[in-house]
Amino acid sequence: MATDFNELFDEWSSSYDETVAGHDPEYNEVFRLYSHILEEVSNKSKGNVIEFGVGTGNLTEKLLNSGKQVYGVEPSAGMRKVAKEKLPDLILKEGDFLNFPHPTETTDTIVSTYAFHHLTDEEKSAAIKQYSLILNDNGKIVFADTVFADITAKNNMIISAESKGYHRLANDLKTEFYTTIPVLKEIFESHGFTVSFTQKNDFVWIIEAIKQRSV
Numbered sequence: 001m002a003t004d005f006n007e008l009f010d011e012w013s014s015s016y017d018e019t020v021a022g023h024d025p026e027y028n029e030v031f032r033l034y035s036h037i038l039e040e041v042s043n044k045s046k047g048n049v050i051e052f053g054v055g056t057g058n059l060t061e062k063l064l065n066s067g068k069q070v071y072g073v074e075p076s077a078g079m080r081k082v083a084k085e086k087l088p089d090l091i092l093k094e095g096d097f098l099n100f101p102h103p104t105e106t107t108d109t110i111v112s113t114y115a116f117h118h119l120t121d122e123e124k125s126a127a128i129k130q131y132s133l134i135l136n137d138n139g140k141i142v143f144a145d146t147v148f149a150d151i152t153a154k155n156n157m158i159i160s161a162e163s164k165g166y167h168r169l170a171n172d173l174k175t176e177f178y179t180t181i182p183v184l185k186e187i188f189e190s191h192g193f194t195v196s197f198t199q200k201n202d203f204v205w206i207i208e209a210i211k212q213r214s215v
């Protein structure tokens with residue numbers, strides 16, 4: 001759950017932007033094309049947007065610069081502080097994917113980058129169910145996150161990270177809730193979305209889901 005990770009992200013908040021710029025070799029591939037990935041998520045979004053796991057506000061900035069209204073949700077106080085320093089006018093609430101204060105306006109798009117893997121698959125399903133009720137007809141969910149084609153691909157990536165001596169990365173892959181495309185496809189479709197997946201680097205895919213109906 002969100003609070004399990006708050007301490008880690010509070011600590012990481014001051015150096016996070018250096019990591020995404022490629023200063024940590026273990027995470028180089030994870031963040032390869034970071035800015036382009038965020039740009040794509042922003043381009044696929046429309047109207048009133050809820051963003052989960054705002055972090056230091058890098059996606060938020062792109063959304064705001066392209067004229068979207070953003071309602072940010074972020075559990076880590078450290079991350080919220082850095083984001084508010086960059087974007088003082090941003091509406092930014094304490095909350096997480098499952099428990100958050102709802103905006104008063106209707107919602108056209110729900111976005112998140114590099115964060116959905118903090119939920120177990122069961123929690124992911126509960127979140128998507130909730131979003132199907134919040135989103136307007138033809139509303140969208142646009143996520144970018146580490147996902148694997150199947151469980152073999154995930155296990156091979158853990159072996160590859162270990163063989164390179166990337167022990168922090170290998171440990172993350174083993175202990176966080178990185179899932180597979182078939183699992184995500186089933187989750188989105190069971191809650192009335194059509195979904196497509198586009199790979200951006202060896203880890204990250206863009207997940208674009210369009211609401212067909214509330215189930």
Ligand SMILES: C[S@@+](CC[C@H](N)C(=O)[O-])C[C@H]1O[C@@H](n2cnc3c(N)ncnc32)[C@H](O)[C@@H]1O
Binds near residue numbers: 073076
């Ligand atoms: C790797 S950072 C990504 C930040 C930003 N979205 C980006 O793309 O750079 C993950 C963010 O997700 C947040 N987070 C962790 N667990 C969460 C949860 N359950 N719900 C929402 N956000 C969460 C963390 O506090 C952190 O800010």
